Amino acid sequence: MSLDRRAVMAELVRDAGDLLVVAGLGSATYDLGAAGDRAENLYLWGAMGGAAMIGLGLALAQPSRRVLVVTGDGEALMGMGALATIAATGATNLAMAVLDNRRFGETGGQTSHTGLGTDLCAVAAGCGWPATARARTMAEVAALRPRLREEALFAVVEISPEEVERFLPQRDGAWIARRFRAALGIAPE
Amino acid sequence: MRQAGMDAALMCVQHGSREGRNVTAWQNDVFDALKEAGVQQIGYVPDAGHAIAIRRAEADPSIRAVVLTTEEEGVALAAGAWLGGQRAALLMQSSGVGNTINMLSLAGNLRMPFLTLVTMRGEWGEFNPWQVPMGTATQAVLGAMGVLVRRADHPAEAGLVVRAAADLAFGSSVAVAVLLSQRLIGAKVFVQKPHERVEGGWREAGR
Numbered sequence A: 001m002s003l004d005r006r007a008v009m010a011e012l013v014r015d016a017g018d019l020l021v022v023a024g025l026g027s028a029t030y031d032l033g034a035a036g037d038r039a040e041n042l043y044l045w046g047a048m049g050g051a052a053m054i055g056l057g058l059a060l061a062q063p064s065r066r067v068l069v070v071t072g073d074g075e076a077l078m079g080m081g082a083l084a085t086i087a088a089t090g091a092t093n094l095a096m097a098v099l100d101n102r103r104f105g106e107t108g109g110q111t112s113h114t115g116l117g118t119d120l121c122a123v124a125a126g127c128g129w130p131a132t133a134r135a136r137t138m139a140e141v142a143a144l145r146p147r148l149r150e151e152a153l154f155a156v157v158e159i160s161p162e163e164v165e166r167f168l169p170q171r172d173g174a175w176i177a178r179r180f181r182a183a184l185g186i187a188p189e
Numbered sequence B: 001m002r003q004a005g006m007d008a009a010l011m012c013v014q015h016g017s018r019e020g021r022n023v024t025a026w027q028n029d030v031f032d033a034l035k036e037a038g039v040q041q042i043g044y045v046p047d048a049g050h051a052i053a054i055r056r057a058e059a060d061p062s063i064r065a066v067v068l069t070t071e072e073e074g075v076a077l078a079a080g081a082w083l084g085g086q087r088a089a090l091l092m093q094s095s096g097v098g099n100t101i102n103m104l105s106l107a108g109n110l111r112m113p114f115l116t117l118v119t120m121r122g123e124w125g126e127f128n129p130w131q132v133p134m135g136t137a138t139q140a141v142l143g144a145m146g147v148l149v150r151r152a153d154h155p156a157e158a159g160l161v162v163r164a165a166a167d168l169a170f171g172s173s174v175a176v177a178v179l180l181s182q183r184l185i186g187a188k189v190f191v192q193k194p195h196e197r198v199e200g201g202w203r204e205a206g207r
Helices: A005-012 A027-034 A051-061 A073-078 A081-089 A120-127 A138-148 A173-183 B002-013 B023-036 B048-059 B072-083 B094-100 B102-110 B129-144 B155-172
Strands: A020-023 A041-043 A067-072 A094-100 A131-135 A153-158 B039-044 B064-067 B087-093 B114-119 B148-152 B175-180 B195-198 B201-204
Touching: A005 A027, A005 A067, A005 A094, A005 A138, A020 A027, A020 A051, A027 A041, A027 A067, A027 A094, A041 A173, A051 A067, A051 A073, A051 A081, A051 A094, A051 B039, A051 B064, A051 B072, A067 A073, A073 A094, A073 A120, A081 A120, A081 B064, A081 B072, A094 A120, A094 A138, A120 A131, A120 A153, A131 A138, A138 A153, A173 B072, A173 B102, B023 B039, B023 B048, B023 B155, B039 B048, B039 B072, B048 B064, B048 B087, B048 B114, B072 B087, B072 B094, B072 B102, B072 B114, B087 B094, B094 B102, B094 B114, B094 B129, B102 B114, B102 B175, B114 B155, B129 B148, B129 B175, B148 B155, B155 B175
Parallel strands: A020 A041, A020 A067, A067 A094, A094 A153, A131 A153, B039 B064, B039 B087, B087 B114, B114 B175, B148 B175
Antiparallel strands: B195 B201
């Protein structure tokens, strides 16, 4: 509950190597940018509810690479059906971490469903994800890090709802996307 | 399942086939067009008009078919596929277009190719009034989100229209929708057998 979101993100993407990271809109995108810009980072500024499915399309297209989706509880809740869709594909190179502050942080801190009883790990397990985990301490976050790069793991990290200083990464989607594709060695269409 | 089976059987007795149309042939043409365009991921929310494409995609080792819980997932799936160097298509019914609206912002913002095939309901001999509002709004909604809209009304042109749409989408990195008209698909005819009015509704006569 007291975990600092920036410290959590920094740990999750530490020594990222060639890990492909998709960040959901809002604070997850700011956190990923603050952890250090990389061509293999995809920052979303919209398309709420779409981060997990972007991760799936990417994971299916790049079966030899690992994909990590990091997003907030509100973004994950809006795309909750994707948890069923992803599990149904049986993709093994995709993992997801939800930074759960139980708030809609961008819009004034209104309580989200995870603050009103929804257990996203239970949802993911019910959808058929082979592994789920919940982290409440930095030691548990550190233990998640290698698992998120090896398993089809759905994780919830309970973070502090405290607001942190804004960090705004690049927001030109066409530029971010082309840099991302170039990092994968994909020629322009 | 029984309902799905019944709907599939009804395909044979739809208005389209009354006009002498072969529902199987154009559906195969459409899938062939997707194959020729190099599509490797197909997200779909099932519809009878996409039944052959879905079945062939599921059976094709070079294509990953992904069943979706809602159509907007298919837009995001296509974005991810393109970021990873693959081409994708989204198969859906006109009623699903409304579910994709905000997610379509991905196409313009990433300036990515996006191809969707939309089987139309609510426009040609429609039996179900609940299909009419979204069927009527489909083209305007797609246009409002910056998606280029093409349309196939006749079986002979369906494959060609999809080929041209795929070339446009993937060649020019734009979003393109092909509306497969309900005339092409045929209006669902629920009342093929005589029905009789009973307390609270209708039921098949002689049951």
